[in-house]
Amino acid sequence: MGDITKRSAAVFAGIALAFAIPAVASDARSVTVITGRPLYTTQAPIAMLKDLDSGEILFSRGADKRFAPASMAKVMTAYVVLGLIKKGELARDKQFTVSEATWKKWKGGNGGSTMFLRPGEKVSVDDLLKGLITVSGNDAAAALAVGIDGSEATFIKRMNAVAAHIGMKSSNFGTPNGWPDGGVTKVSASDLITLADRLIRDHPAGYVRYFSMPKLQHGTSPDGKPIIQANRNPILGRVLGADGLKTGHTSEAGYCLLGSAKRDGRRLIMVVAGLPSEKARREEAERLMNWGFTVPMAASNSGKSKKAASGSGRAAPW
Secondary structure (H helix, E strand, C coil), X not given: CHHHHHHHHHXXXXXXXXXXXXXXXXXXXXXXXXXXXXCCCCCXXXXXXXXXCCCCEEEEECCCCCECCHHHHHHHXXXXXXXXXXXXXXXXXXXXXXXXXXXXXXXXXXXXXXXXXXXXXXXXXXXXXXXXXXXXXXXXXXXXXXXXHCCHHHHHHHHHHHHHHCCCCCCECCCCCCCCCCCXXXXXXXXXXXXXXHHHXXXXXXXXXXXXXXXXXXXXXXCCCEEEEECCCCCCCCCCCXXXXXXXXXXXXEEEEEEXXXXXXXXXXXXXXXXXXXXXXXXXXXXXXXXXXXXXXXXCCHHHHHHHHHHHCXXXXX
C-alpha cells in the first residue's frame, strides 16, 4: 500500500511539473516583451505620448494631474472655430472688426503674445486662426471669441460645452487663450491628448493649414516695416515629421508643449509640461518624440486605427 502511494505521488508530481513548465516559459516570454521596449526616463513632471494609429499610450507620467495649460488652451479655441466652419456656421473669409476694448485688453504691452491687431481693423477668421496658432496671439483668440459669440465669456461657455462633449473630463476653461485667470483654467495631459486626437481626425485639412506654418506676417511696425514672427513650436524643423501643435508658457504652468509628428504613415502626439526653460522644453520634446518612433507599433488594431488617423476625418457630432 505504501509503495502504491509513493508511485501515485511520483506520477502526480510529474504531471504537475509537466504543466508548470509551459507556464513558466510563458511568463518569461511576456517579461521579455515588456522589457524589450526601449527605456525612457524624464525629469518632466507631466509627460504623455500616444500612438494615434494603434491608440497605444507609449509613455505616461502625471497624465491625470490637472494643471494650467497656458497657451495650449488655444488649441481648444481652434477646435471650436474649425467645428463651426465645418458645420457651415462660420466662413473662413468672414471678417471681424477688432474692438477698442479687445485691443486695449490684449495689446502687446500688457497682453502677452500678440499678432499686433489694431483697433477698428477688419480681420478674416482665416487670418485670426493663423495668428492664434502660429504666433500664439492672445488678441487673435479674443477677437475670434468676441466675433463669434459677442463676448469672451459666452465663447468660453461654448468651449467648455465642446470639451465636455468630446470627453475632456478633467478640463475647464476660463479664457479663450490660456492667460492666467486665478486657477480657473485647468487641463490634464490626458485631456490634451484627447483634444489633439480629435482635432487631427475631425479637421485634417484645418490641421494641415494652420498648425505648421513656419512664420506669420501681419501688421506693420512703427517705422512702417512688415511684422514677421516665427512659429514658436520648437519641434518644427527639428524633429522629422513634426507638424504641430502648440506651445504654452506662464510662470504658473512652466514651459509646455502639445506636439505631433508623422513618419511613414504613423502619427504620434505628445504633451510635456512643467519644464523650467525653453531649452529644457525643446530638448525633452525632441527626445520623447524621437524615442516614441523607436517603439514598435502595436499590431492588435493598428490597421483599423491607421485608416482613421490618416486624415479620413470623421465628423464631430456636436
